[in-house]
Structures are given as C-alpha cells and as structure tokens.
Amino acid sequence: MIGVDSDEKLIAKALAGSQRAWSKLVGRYESRVYNQALRMTRHRADAMDLMQEIFLAVYRNLPNYRHEGSFPAWLSRIAINRSIDYQRHRGRQPEQATIDVAELLGEDSPQDALGLSRRNTEISRMLANLNPDQRVVVELKFFQQFTFEDIAQQLGISSNTAKNRLYSAIAHLQKSMEIKNAL
Amino acid sequence: MLSDALRDQLLNYLDGNMAPADRARLEQQFETNSELNAAWQALREMQAAGRDWEDVAVPQWSRLAGVTARPGNTGIWPVSLGWLSLATSITAILLVLFRAEISVTEQGFSVAFHESGLNPTTLEQRLSDLSVAHESTLNQRMAALEKKSLEMNRQLLTAALSYSRDERRREMTALATNWSRARSSDLMLVDGIRDNQLDDRLALRQLYTRLPPIN
Incomplete structure (x- = not known):
C-alpha cells in the first residue's frame, strides 16, 4: 500500500x-x-x-x-x-x-466494570474455567486462528499434546455447559 | 470417551479439512452419538467465542516506556534510571579510581589525575558533593515518576467513577421506563374494571325494571 x-x-x-x-x-x-x-x-x-x-x-x-x-x-x-x-x-x-479498581468500588464482577460487552464477559468467564495451558491453546486456536502445527511450534510441544490440551478444554466447557443447562 | 480418531475427525471437520463423503458420515454420527454431538457443540461454542470477541480499546500508555536509544541495548543497568544517572555514576567511579583533582583557577578549569598531594579530606568532600548531586538527580526522577503514577491513578479512578455514574443513570432510566409502562398497564386495567362495573349496574337496573311490583 x-x-x-x-x-x-x-x-x-x-x-x-x-x-x-x-x-x-x-x-x-x-x-x-x-x-x-x-x-x-x-x-x-x-x-x-x-x-x-x-x-x-x-x-x-x-x-x-x-x-x-x-x-x-x-x-x-x-x-x-x-x-x-x-x-x-x-x-x-x-x-x-491483584486488586482491581472495580473490586475496590464493590462491583460484582471485574469484567462488568471494565466496560466489556456482555458477550466478552461471557467469553472471559468461559476462559476462566480453563487452566493456563488449556487457555493458551484455545487462545492460539480460536482467537488467533493458528493450526495445530503452528501451535506446537510456538509452544515447543507436539501437535498431539496441543490437541490433547484442546480436548481437555472442551471437556471443561462441556461440564460447565451441562451445569448451565441443568440450571 | 471419544476415540483419538474421532477427535481428529472432529477437528478436521471444524477446520473444514474433510472430504464431502467423510463430512456426511460424521454428520450422521452427530445424530446417533450424543457424546460426539456434545463435544461438537462445545467446539462450536469456542469457535464462536473466537469470532465474537469484540476488541477492547487500548487505554492510553507510553509506547516508548522503557525504550533505550537502540533496541537490544539492555545491560545490567535498569533502563528506567536513564543515561544521565548512569553517566554520573560512571564519572564518579572513574574520578575516585584515577584520583582526579579538579581545580578552578583564574586561568580556567583543570583536571589532574594521580595527584600525589590529594588530601583525603578534599577527596571525601568531592565524593560527598558528587553523592549529593547524584542523589538530587535521583530524587528529581523519583518525584517525577511518583507524580506521573499519581496522575495515572487519578485518571483511572475518574474513569471508574464516571462509568459507575453512567451505570446508575442507565439503571434509573430503565426503572422510570418500567414504572411508566406498569402505570399505563394499571390504568388500562382500572378502565376495564370501571367499564365492567357500569355494565353490571345497567344490567341490574334492567332487571329491577322487569321485576313485578311488590305489594
């Protein structure tokens, strides 16, 4: 350009x-x-x-x-x-x-007070259910659109490990979806 | 638990890397295999999350914070202290190491090294002067940093309070709208009851007129 x-x-x-x-x-x-x-x-x-x-x-x-x-x-x-x-x-x-200003002001959730949209807050809560390893794989796969080969290279792990971490993330999400549906 | 092969198929399906026949076969399995279907729903949820995230604006910050004159030039000296402090310290060390004597005469300014006649008291005085100068520079920088930090905190709190005010305003507006809606609904209800009562009275009067007179 x-x-x-x-x-x-x-x-x-x-x-x-x-x-x-x-x-x-x-x-x-x-x-x-x-x-x-x-x-x-x-x-x-x-x-x-x-x-x-x-x-x-x-x-x-x-x-x-x-x-x-x-x-x-x-x-x-x-x-x-x-x-x-x-x-x-x-x-x-x-x-x-980590004390956020929102917490100091007594808000229910830090995300709400950050001016995040309702959807961003939902996504943020969903990611909070994952452990750091799972969150990183989800971030690279779904938010940055990397392939499993790229993810493996970036993290210095095998492609299979990357997939396994994603599967565990899915399992976590399934559980929380089941709870949500039950409620 | 899903087999590894099925999991791989699911991810290929998600990425769109599947032959049409395999796709169709997997889609059929979604209807019969509830576990597979649940995993697929969870994957779609994550994919939707990646797509739906709305980028949050970056708050104001200094893009040059901690940046030295050239990249990669980090060294052991903390960047935040800056070159002036580094130069002052190195000069002080060199002056001590080389036992420098700085003298001001009518002819001008002169620096002499390895002066044998350097008096310990003078040396101590010079070191003390340098130390004071250095401390003063550091204090000025610390004060500036503290001021900047206070200003940032103030801005943060102002933003948070402003958000809180806006939120309360939105809540009050919603409350007023709901109240007004409830009031018009109540008024309609009252109108209906009044109409019914009028109808009832009319009906009663008509009944009375039809009744035979009582002796």
Whole structure:
C-alpha cells in the first residue's frame, strides 16, 4: 500500500534508533496484544502490565529477528511465552495480589466494570474455567486462528499434546455447559 | 470417551479439512452419538467465542516506556534510571579510581589525575558533593515518576467513577421506563374494571325494571 511502511521497514528504522518507527510498529499491533493479554489475565491492569512486558521483550529482541517468518507470528510467539511466564508467576502469588479498581468500588464482577460487552464477559468467564495451558491453546486456536502445527511450534510441544490440551478444554466447557443447562 | 480418531475427525471437520463423503458420515454420527454431538457443540461454542470477541480499546500508555536509544541495548543497568544517572555514576567511579583533582583557577578549569598531594579530606568532600548531586538527580526522577503514577491513578479512578455514574443513570432510566409502562398497564386495567362495573349496574337496573311490583 502506498504511504504505509511495511513492518520490515519500521523494524529496520527502529533498529537504527528511530523511536518514531518503533512507536508506529507498536501502534499497529497494540490492540491485538492488549486484547490477548486481557483474555489471558482477565484484569485490565494486569493486561496493561503484560502488554508492556511483551513490547519491551520484543524491543530487546528486535536485533535477533531474522525475517524468517512473519513479524506478527514472531510477536505472537513472544507474547504467548510472556503470557505463560506471567501466569506461572501469578500462580505463585496470593489471589489478593491483584486488586482491581472495580473490586475496590464493590462491583460484582471485574469484567462488568471494565466496560466489556456482555458477550466478552461471557467469553472471559468461559476462559476462566480453563487452566493456563488449556487457555493458551484455545487462545492460539480460536482467537488467533493458528493450526495445530503452528501451535506446537510456538509452544515447543507436539501437535498431539496441543490437541490433547484442546480436548481437555472442551471437556471443561462441556461440564460447565451441562451445569448451565441443568440450571 | 471419544476415540483419538474421532477427535481428529472432529477437528478436521471444524477446520473444514474433510472430504464431502467423510463430512456426511460424521454428520450422521452427530445424530446417533450424543457424546460426539456434545463435544461438537462445545467446539462450536469456542469457535464462536473466537469470532465474537469484540476488541477492547487500548487505554492510553507510553509506547516508548522503557525504550533505550537502540533496541537490544539492555545491560545490567535498569533502563528506567536513564543515561544521565548512569553517566554520573560512571564519572564518579572513574574520578575516585584515577584520583582526579579538579581545580578552578583564574586561568580556567583543570583536571589532574594521580595527584600525589590529594588530601583525603578534599577527596571525601568531592565524593560527598558528587553523592549529593547524584542523589538530587535521583530524587528529581523519583518525584517525577511518583507524580506521573499519581496522575495515572487519578485518571483511572475518574474513569471508574464516571462509568459507575453512567451505570446508575442507565439503571434509573430503565426503572422510570418500567414504572411508566406498569402505570399505563394499571390504568388500562382500572378502565376495564370501571367499564365492567357500569355494565353490571345497567344490567341490574334492567332487571329491577322487569321485576313485578311488590305489594
């Protein structure tokens, strides 16, 4: 497209020290990364922290980007790895460690107060039933439309393991659907 | 429990990677195999979730936060402290290591290294001056960071409170609409009852007129 710098061009400029180019590159992908972080963490402040961590990691690793795959795929790999680290770290923290403004204001659910739509809230609740490994596979498969081969490569696992994690996620969802129907 | 082969077929079906004949065969099984059908419904639910997610707008943030002059240049020094603090610290260390003596005369400013006559008290004084200067720089930066953080918290709370106000307003509007709807429904009901009563009275009067007079 005329007048729009390619990712590669912006990366080259950022590597040469152009903060403007970096800012443009971040602007191009921030929504995607933020929404992914929001689905993974389910908290606005945590999603913001995670997004900043992801972009900082991308910036630090930019000299290692070899242009072998597309930039979005490379970014996604870093984002997923960071999300996994983040969730592992969170898993070791007491639940009180994340206090949202909504909670301080006494809202029923953090999502409701985040201005999420009803459907996003439902999706968020559905994802909350999954463990971090299952959530990552669901994220890559259904929200980022990766194939099982890509998912396996990104996570450093076999394609079968990726499928198994998805099946366990389905089993969880089936259970919650059964409960919902019973009610 | 579904067999691995059936699970794979289900995923291929979901991705649309199936021959028409196999598709038809699997679709027939949906009607007879309830477990398979339930798994398919759950998969569709997840697929719909991926499709339905409405992207949430990214809150305001600094895209250049933590960014150094060039990518990959991280080192052990925390980025947030900045180059000025790093340069000040390195200069201080070098001045101590090389026992530098800085003197200002009428001819101008001079720096001498390895001065044998360097007095420990003077050295201590210079180090103390440097330490004060360094601390002052750090304090200024910390104050700026604290101010920024307070401002961000204020914005966050303002947004949250504004959302809460809007929510209450929406609830009040809904309440008023419901009340008005209930009132018009009640009025209609009252009208109906009144009409019935009038009809009843008329009917009674007609009955009285038909009755024979009582002696």
